[in-house]
Amino acid sequence: MPESKTIAVAMxxxxxxxxxxxxxxxxxxxxxxxxxxxxxxxxxxxxPGMPEAxxxxxxxxxxxxxxxxxxxxLGIPYYVVNHEERFERDVVRPFVEEYLSGRTPxxxxxxxxxxxxxxxxxxxxxxxxxxxxxxxxxxxxxDENCGRWxxxxxxxxxxxxxxxLFGLTQEQLSRTLFPLGEMSKPKVRELARQHGLALAExxxxxxxxxxxxxxxxxxxxAYLAEKGEALLETAGELVTTNGDVIGEHxxxxxxxxxxxxGLGVATGSPLYVIQIKGDARQVVVGPQEELYSxxxxxxxxxxxxxxxxxxxxxxxVKIRHRHDAAPGxxxxxxxxxxxxxxxxxxxxxxxxxAAVFYDGDLVVGGGWIASFRPRVR
Amino acid sequence: MRRVYFDxxxxxxxxxxxxxxxxxxxxxxxxxxxSIHHHGQQTRAAVEHARESVAALLGCRTxxxxxxxxxxxxxxxxxxxxxxxxxxxxxxxxEHHAVLNSCKRLEAxxxxxxxxxxxxRGLVDPDDVRRALRSSSKLISIMxxxxxxGVLQPIEEIxxxxxxxxxxxxxxxxxxxGKVPIEVxxxxxxxxxxxxxxxxxxxxxGAIYVGKGTLLQPMLYGGSHERSRRAxxxxxxxxxxxxxxxxxxxxxxxxxxxxxxxxxxDRIQEKILADVQATGVNGxxxxxxxxxxxIHFDYIEGEALVIALDLKGLAVSTGAACSSGAIEPSHVxxxxxxxxxxxxxxxxxxxxxxxxxxxxxxxxxxxxETVTRLRELSPVYNKTAIST
Numbered sequence: 171m172p173e174s175k176t177i178a179v180a181m182x183x184x185x186x187x188x189x190x191x192x193x194x195x196x197x198x199x200x201x202x203x204x205x206x207x208x209x210x211x212x213x214x215x216x217x218p219g220m221p222e223a224x225x226x227x228x229x230x231x232x233x234x235x236x237x238x239x240x241x242x243x244l245g246i247p248y249y250v251v252n253h254e255e256r257f258e259r260d261v262v263r264p265f266v267e268e269y270l271s272g273r274t275p276x277x278x279x280x281x282x283x284x285x286x287x288x289x290x291x292x293x294x295x296x297x298x299x300x301x302x303x304x305x306x307x308x309x310x311x312x313d314e315n316c317g318r319w320x321x322x323x324x325x326x327x328x329x330x331x332x333x334x335l336f337g338l339t340q341e342q343l344s345r346t347l348f349p350l351g352e353m354s355k356p357k358v359r360e361l362a363r364q365h366g367l368a369l370a371e372x373x374x375x376x377x378x379x380x381x382x383x384x385x386x387x388x389x390x391x392a393y394l395a396e397k398g399e400a401l402l403e404t405a406g407e408l409v410t411t412n413g414d415v416i417g418e419h420x421x422x423x424x425x426x427x428x429x430x431x432g433l434g435v436a437t438g439s440p441l442y443v444i445q446i447k448g449d450a451r452q453v454v455v456g457p458q459e460e461l462y463s464x465x466x467x468x469x470x471x472x473x474x475x476x477x478x479x480x481x482x483x484x485x486x487v488k489i490r491h492r493h494d495a496a497p498g499x500x501x502x503x504x505x506x507x508x509x510x511x512x513x514x515x516x517x518x519x520x521x522x523x524a525a526v527f528y529d530g531d532l533v534v535g536g537g538w539i540a541s542f543r544p545r546v547r
Numbered sequence: 548m549r550r551v552y553f554d555x556x557x558x559x560x561x562x563x564x565x566x567x568x569x570x571x572x573x574x575x576x577x578x579x580x581x582s583i584h585h586h587g588q589q590t591r592a593a594v595e596h597a598r599e600s601v602a603a604l605l606g607c608r609t610x611x612x613x614x615x616x617x618x619x620x621x622x623x624x625x626x627x628x629x630x631x632x633x634x635x636x637x638x639x640x641x642e643h644h645a646v647l648n649s650c651k652r653l654e655a656x657x658x659x660x661x662x663x664x665x666x667x668r669g670l671v672d673p674d675d676v677r678r679a680l681r682s683s684s685k686l687i688s689i690m691x692x693x694x695x696x697g698v699l700q701p702i703e704e705i706x707x708x709x710x711x712x713x714x715x716x717x718x719x720x721x722x723x724x725g726k727v728p729i730e731v732x733x734x735x736x737x738x739x740x741x742x743x744x745x746x747x748x749x750x751x752x753g754a755i756y757v758g759k760g761t762l763l764q765p766m767l768y769g770g771s772h773e774r775s776r777r778a779x780x781x782x783x784x785x786x787x788x789x790x791x792x793x794x795x796x797x798x799x800x801x802x803x804x805x806x807x808x809x810x811x812x813d814r815i816q817e818k819i820l821a822d823v824q825a826t827g828v829n830g831x832x833x834x835x836x837x838x839x840x841x842i843h844f845d846y847i848e849g850e851a852l853v854i855a856l857d858l859k860g861l862a863v864s865t866g867a868a869c870s871s872g873a874i875e876p877s878h879v880x881x882x883x884x885x886x887x888x889x890x891x892x893x894x895x896x897x898x899x900x901x902x903x904x905x906x907x908x909x910x911x912x913x914x915x916e917t918v919t920r921l922r923e924l925s926p927v928y929n930k931t932a933i934s935t
Binding site for chain 1: 847848851854855872875920925926
């Protein structure tokens with residue numbers, strides 16, 4: 171029997187975090203349920219294209235209700251904490267600005283870095299918890315040899331969420347528990363049923379919690395309209411990798427690297443977005459083979475098992491959540507910047523996304539993709 | 548775990564005497580007060596007896612008391628029962644949402660609303676009300692005591708203004724009833740709403756004083772209950788409970804029992820201000836109801852402090868809960884000029900009849916150490932502490 175601790179559980183109202191709360195309670199810990207109120211789902215309701223009411227989403231009243239019911243079933247104290255201001259400042263604003271600069275953001279990583287493992291962890295400690303547990307699929311371990319906390323991939327590779335967790339600091343990792351790191355999703359659902367949780371069969375959520383239906387373009391319009399800000403004029407030229415202008419586009423935020431549809435030009439062979447040049451408002455298009463690149467630069471790098479990356483090292487690198495980590499070499503190229511050289515060129519390296527570096531199961535670190543060098547024919 | 552409840556402005560426990568008085572009206576005295584037979588006569592008598600008790604608490608005639616489902620209904624009845632399209636309404640920025648959101652609805656219906664401000668102590672200036680008057684002004688609605696700070700508004704002066712003008716005056720006295728004497732004639736109001744559960748009667752019952760000659764459009768249509776001002780079979784147990792609670796409150800006010808409560812409140816406040824740095828009372832210098840104090844603890848989130856204290860057994864509150872249960876910064880405190888940070892760092896302690904000096908000691912044993920812990924873990928506090 172492990173010693174009894176006071177543990178705060180970040181409860182979203184989904185199966186994973188609910189099961190975490192049930193497991194920790196069954197292990198005899200003092201469990202406190204916390205749900206973050208991050209975004210008012212009704213806030214942009216009524217803007218053209220936005221739904222009137224949003225159901226079954228992060229921060230929706232239904233999810234809070236579900237989380238509260240679980241807490242009630244388990245007999246644990248439960249609170250909703252309001253972090254809407256920080257969420258807007260540190261997640262929604264950057265999300266909007268990244269798109270308007272021609273990058274493709276990952277709000278979930280920002281939320282983990284600035285909200286869940288920062289603000290919520292502080293609240294957890296303030297109210298007397300030793301640690302914060304979440305329903306993420308990942309593993310945290312302390313390594314006696316190097317005296318550092320390590321982040322490792324989940325046992326279930328299909329559920330592994332380390333891609334979104336690369337930004338965690340040593341301090342954050344030392345106070346974080348991922349009890350699902352060694353479990354599969356069916357096992358989690360089975361545990362939820364065993365603990366008598368009514369939501370054991372609730373479907374997984376996939377989308378960005380504040381963007382209804384994944385329609386980020388309508389969201390940008392509605393958000394900026396609500397703020398009384400004009401949508402930045404980002405219309406410009408469609409150009410080839412040789413610099414030939416072949417058409418026009420209505421705004422760089424409508425594009426993402428690798429996109430094929432909606433380019434508005436008719437050519438014999440399929441064209442893809444190769445690159446978005448934010449400053450020049452140019453969308454560079456080309457054939458499939460030009461999407462491949464051998465190198466990328468990532469900045470704001472957070473190394474985990476070491477305090478700094480000194481020597482070049484062999485790693486595998488994930489450039490988006492659904493990407494099989496590809497082998498390559500990692501070397502430091504600036505104060506908090508690295509250069510990745512892949513063994514094989516990778517398709518659609520996208521600025522704004524994260525590059526996360528692995529040594530087997532171990533997360534070596536990660537950073538934000540700043541640029542890549544398109545292949546020149 | 549020992550639990551102490553200092554959130555009596557949110558709701559209060561039903562007093563044992565009140566529950567006892569209500570009990571027969573769930574079972575043996577079950578009649579419909581409108582029925583002509585014995586059963587109906589029994590409950591009718593109980594309802595009218597309760598009406599006398601409420602009238603005595605408010606200093607009005609029995610025929611001027613209308614039972615409602617609570618404070619929100621009373622406020623809505625006053626607003627929507629009097630005001631129509633094209634009318635002008637004067638209210639304040641620190642009203643309860645029952646008044647504020649009713650006024651928002653009026654705006655959507657084409658009415659103009661003037662929201663008079665408050666000063667740093669949380670007080671409305673009667674001159675602002677006077678200056679806001681127009682020929683189209685139909686209603687002034689200014690609360691008697693604020694729910695968050697306990698600050699008592701100068702409603703008698705506002706009453707004098709309305710006496711000379713052709714305008715109705717409603718006051719939301721939900722947080723004042725049972726805490727300070729109420730005399731509707733002295734106030735000079737036409738309408739005054741109260742709520743049972745803020746004064747040790749159950750939730751779901753309230754009353755509104757409607758001065759004789761005040762022509763109110765009902766909001767609920769149906770039978771001729773409550774002199775056709777509020778249709779619907781009477782909530783007899785609730786009404787009986789409110790009547791009993793009104794009697795108890797009146798006796799306590801007459802005997803000066805609330806001095807003891809004010810002493811406890813003052814001790815909480817003085818001790819916290821003495822023992823905890825960077826604190827202050829919101830509403831300092833203004834007259835207040837005897838049970839409430841609102842204190843800011845700079846550099847912390849009130850929300851985290853409320854949770855931390857709850858986990859140790861002390862129930863207090865901060866801001867207003869939104870639909871998810873999360874806390875939003877108080878519109879009352881920001882209207883008083885507090886920064887959003889300070890508004891969020893504020894806690895309300897509100898005492899009730901059942902609190903004892905022992906409870907105060909319990910709170911004082913928890914609050915300073917909990918605030919210290921929160922500040923030690925607060926990035927804002929550490930940054931500020933280092934830079935000063």
